[in-house]
Amino acid sequence: MTQEFHFDIAATDSAARTGVITTPRGKIRTPAFMPVGTAATVKAMHPEAVKALGADIVLSNTYHLMLRPGAERIAALGGLHQFMNWPGPILTDSGGFQVMSLAKLRKLDENGVTFQSHIDGARHVLTPERSMEIQDLLGADIQMQFDECVKLPCAEAEARRAMLLSLRWAERSKKAFAQKPGRALFGIVQGGASEALRLESARALVDMDFQGYALGGLAVGEPQEVMLAMIDCAAPHLPTAKPRYLMGVGSPDDLVESVRRGIDMFDCVMPTRAGRHGLAYTRAGKLNLRNACHADDPAPVDRESANAVTRTYSRAYLHHLVKSGEILGMMLLTEINLAYYQDLMAGLRAAIAARRLDEFCAQTKEGWRGSDAGTQEAED
Amino acid sequence: MTQEFHFDIAATDSAARTGVITTPRGKIRTPAFMPVGTAATVKAMHPEAVKALGADIVLSNTYHLMLRPGAERIAALGGLHQFMNWPGPILTDSGGFQVMSLAKLRKLDENGVTFQSHIDGARHVLTPERSMEIQDLLGADIQMQFDECVKLPCAEAEARRAMLLSLRWAERSKKAFAQKPGRALFGIVQGGASEALRLESARALVDMDFQGYALGGLAVGEPQEVMLAMIDCAAPHLPTAKPRYLMGVGSPDDLVESVRRGIDMFDCVMPTRAGRHGLAYTRAGKLNLRNACHADDPAPVDRESANAVTRTYSRAYLHHLVKSGEILGMMLLTEINLAYYQDLMAGLRAAIAARRLDEFCAQTKEGWRGSDAGTQEAED
Numbered sequence: 022m023t024q025e026f027h028f029d030i031a032a033t034d035s036a037a038r039t040g041v042i043t044t045p046r047g048k049i050r051t052p053a054f055m056p057v058g059t060a061a062t063v064k065a066m067h068p069e070a071v072k073a074l075g076a077d078i079v080l081s082n083t084y085h086l087m088l089r090p091g092a093e094r095i096a097a098l099g100g101l102h103q104f105m106n107w108p109g110p111i112l113t114d115s116g117g118f119q120v121m122s123l124a125k126l127r128k129l130d131e132n133g134v135t136f137q138s139h140i141d142g143a144r145h146v147l148t149p150e151r152s153m154e155i156q157d158l159l160g161a162d163i164q165m166q167f168d169e170c171v172k173l174p175c176a177e178a179e180a181r182r183a184m185l186l187s188l189r190w191a192e193r194s195k196k197a198f199a200q201k202p203g204r205a206l207f208g209i210v211q212g213g214a215s216e217a218l219r220l221e222s223a224r225a226l227v228d229m230d231f232q233g234y235a236l237g238g239l240a241v242g243e244p245q246e247v248m249l250a251m252i253d254c255a256a257p258h259l260p261t262a263k264p265r266y267l268m269g270v271g272s273p274d275d276l277v278e279s280v281r282r283g284i285d286m287f288d289c290v291m292p293t294r295a296g297r298h299g300l301a302y303t304r305a306g307k308l309n310l311r312n313a314c315h316a317d318d319p320a321p322v323d324r325e326s327a328n329a330v331t332r333t334y335s336r337a338y339l340h341h342l343v344k345s346g347e348i349l350g351m352m353l354l355t356e357i358n359l360a361y362y363q364d365l366m367a368g369l370r371a372a373i374a375a376r377r378l379d380e381f382c383a384q385t386k387e388g389w390r391g392s393d394a395g396t397q398e399a400e401d
Numbered sequence: 402m403t404q405e406f407h408f409d410i411a412a413t414d415s416a417a418r419t420g421v422i423t424t425p426r427g428k429i430r431t432p433a434f435m436p437v438g439t440a441a442t443v444k445a446m447h448p449e450a451v452k453a454l455g456a457d458i459v460l461s462n463t464y465h466l467m468l469r470p471g472a473e474r475i476a477a478l479g480g481l482h483q484f485m486n487w488p489g490p491i492l493t494d495s496g497g498f499q500v501m502s503l504a505k506l507r508k509l510d511e512n513g514v515t516f517q518s519h520i521d522g523a524r525h526v527l528t529p530e531r532s533m534e535i536q537d538l539l540g541a542d543i544q545m546q547f548d549e550c551v552k553l554p555c556a557e558a559e560a561r562r563a564m565l566l567s568l569r570w571a572e573r574s575k576k577a578f579a580q581k582p583g584r585a586l587f588g589i590v591q592g593g594a595s596e597a598l599r600l601e602s603a604r605a606l607v608d609m610d611f612q613g614y615a616l617g618g619l620a621v622g623e624p625q626e627v628m629l630a631m632i633d634c635a636a637p638h639l640p641t642a643k644p645r646y647l648m649g650v651g652s653p654d655d656l657v658e659s660v661r662r663g664i665d666m667f668d669c670v671m672p673t674r675a676g677r678h679g680l681a682y683t684r685a686g687k688l689n690l691r692n693a694c695h696a697d698d699p700a701p702v703d704r705e706s707a708n709a710v711t712r713t714y715s716r717a718y719l720h721h722l723v724k725s726g727e728i729l730g731m732m733l734l735t736e737i738n739l740a741y742y743q744d745l746m747a748g749l750r751a752a753i754a755a756r757r758l759d760e761f762c763a764q765t766k767e768g769w770r771g772s773d774a775g776t777q778e779a780e781d
Contacts, residue, residue, distance in 0.1 A: 060721075060722075060725045060727060061718070061721065062722060062727050062729040063729075064727065064728055064729070065728040065729065065732070066729070067729070067732070089721065089724065089725060090696065090717070090720075090721045090724075094696070094697060094717070097697065098697070098699050098715060098717050098718075099699065104715070104717070104718055104721075105718065106713060106714060106718075297728075316470065316474070317474060317477065317478070319478050319479065333486060334486060335478060335484070337470070337474070337478050337484070338441070338478075338484050338485065338486075340470075341440075341441065341469065341470045341484075342440075342442060344469065344470075345440045345469060347440060347442050347444065348444055348445040348677075348728060348731060348732070349442040349443075349444070349445065349446070349447070351728060352445070352447070352728070352732070
């Protein structure tokens with residue numbers, strides 16, 4: 022059942038689009054939120070439960086998997102899908118971002134990055150060619166070019182240098198990409214917080230003709246308006262007919278605002294990480310279940326949620342589990358958060374299809390004001 | 402639907418029995434293994450999954466719940482069943498064992514025990530009356546008398562003093578027990594490693610007429626043969642028609658040997674704790690998934706298990722999760738272990754019903770020899 026990778030837009034509302042990405046391993050409804058399965062597991066979740074919450078695709082991290090258990094080992098075991106019991110589509114990042122944020126003793130040159138593992142200090146080299154080889158060994162359905170991601174704020178010259186290097190690495194990634202039926206390679210727009218650099222990057226990548234385009238190097242410390250300005254600047258120069266992926270984003274409000282600007286795909290550790298730290302994302306905003314105000318509250322997180330965990334377990338019980346450091350607390354809150362994220366994406370898709378996105382966004386943001394922990398901004 | 406608590410023995414094979422304990426909250430097939438839900442959660446398990454694995458009843462700990470979140474709080478929230486989303490029967494211990502093993506600055510006298518919480522150092526008093534009050538507030542279906550449990554080995558005089566005190570506390574517990582339709586109170590046979598003391602304790606408790614009888618103060622460091630000798634000595638003096646519960650036991654081999662001697666109920670942290678430490682209990686014995694020999698092994702833990710997790714995830718993946726400290730590793734191994742324990746109990750029940758227990762036990766023990774980690778002895 023070999024199928025080409027393709028993207029069909031079913032409806033638009035202003036710049037926002039809803040549609041379906043087709044891969045041989047399944048369809049991805051867009052806009053899509055991809056739960057993060059860093060080490061070949063969406064933390065504290067059974068893979069069947071991730072799917073049942075509405076996720077069509079998960080992301081996994083090349084950097085982590087190359088270090089442990091190793092890409093060649095996963096390949097010998099039948100590939101990442103079989104290894105982690107996730108038969109649906111998987112997107113892998115290139116490893117570039119995490120080499121910069123996690124590895125020790127990095128040395129970057131034209132060829133690639135030499136670094137020491139944060140786990141055992143072992144020396145590794147990651148190049149565009151090796152990144153593509155690893156992603157092929159893993160068997161990822163959507164693979165990402167190797168890039169250099171700078172922290173923001175960043176001097177223009179430094180952002181320009183990294184952007185141009187990432188373009189050269191994009192060419193090498195494309196050349197090294199093991200094209201197999203239905204597999205896609207995405208380019209990554211870089212350029213820091215500079216509109217001019219982002220534009221230059223987008224145009225050069227479009228000329229190279231990738232199957233999708235990501236915006237990288239955002240949600241790395243800059244204010245939301247900077248991130249949105251970068252989307253506003255780059256998105257109109259990306260091909261309408263191809264998926265656009267905003268990497269590492271974000272809070273529910275980030276998702277809403279980015280979808281309005283034409284983004285189709287997201288990944289972020291926020292819902293899963295927050296769930297392991299006692300925070301719940303809900304239609305009424307964020308709840309901090311550590312707060313003593315929940316200790317005697319028999320109400321569930323959201324009585325009207327479609328998710329059974331969200332409408333069943335009391336805030337008092339979740340508070341107890343979180344205060345006691347119980348694993349079940351992390352399991353339940355991770356599920357509650359992923360359920361909310363997928364519910365939000367489903368709402369965005371339906372609103373675009375009905376051409377009432379503005380109304381949906383206004384209602385959604387109004388709902389968030391009911392929380393005990395402020396708005397849906399990023400914080401961890 | 403008020404029903405009396407009762408026990409019906411369906412079949413026997415030598416000293417072993419199989420039957421059903423009926424409670425208003427559901428039936429308990431015996432011999433029964435009760436997963437331990439110390440802090441109102443069977444660690445790393447959704448309650449629905451615990452039930453689906455075959456558990457008819459769970460145990461929860463009075464000591465932990467009185468300290469956090471507090472028995473009055475749980476009562477105000479609708480009781481322990483609603484709090485932890487477990488609608489089936491629950492057995493609570495009396496708190497006595499854990500006051501001895503966990504609390505700080507204990508002071509024991511005729512009245513009870515004064516101690517400091519291991520969580521926050523707060524001062525608490527536990528007496529037979531308060532233990533029964535807490536168990537009533539929790540709403541436990543099977544409640545345990547307050548007792549004093551000594552560590553083994555123990556001088557005969559000390560074991561005797563504690564046994565006699567436990568008998569006086571048994572009388573006070575019975576008087577304080579809030580009898581409600583279908584609820585049961587069990588007495589606890591003490592007496593250390595002395596057959597004479599165990600016999601004296603059993604006879605005195607039988608005279609008090611409890612709805613079930615436990616053997617306490619075992620699996621506290623003594624060799625298996627001492628534990629089995631205590632069962633051999635006490636069990637024949639307990640009423641045939643009432644359930645017999647061996648507290649805190651044990652390894653699969655302990656369960657098999659105790660069932661042969663007429664025990665009907667067990668609880669133990671072994672399967673759940675081992676699951677959080679990388680160990681799997683299987684029909685072929687124990688597996689230590691930390692061992693490097695599993696790193697490249699595509700085989701599941703047991704290809705022929707009725708449990709999907711046990712027959713689906715590769716040993717290589719479990720090894721990876723355990724080495725990476727991933728929560729999913731604890732979740733999967735806890736499930737694998739509880740599935741094996743429930744499968745073993747189901748096998749014991751069927752074998753007794755078919756009057757072929759000896760054959761079943763011999764085959765089961767033969768199977769355990771295939772493991773990489775030795776026999777099914779207790780070790781954590």
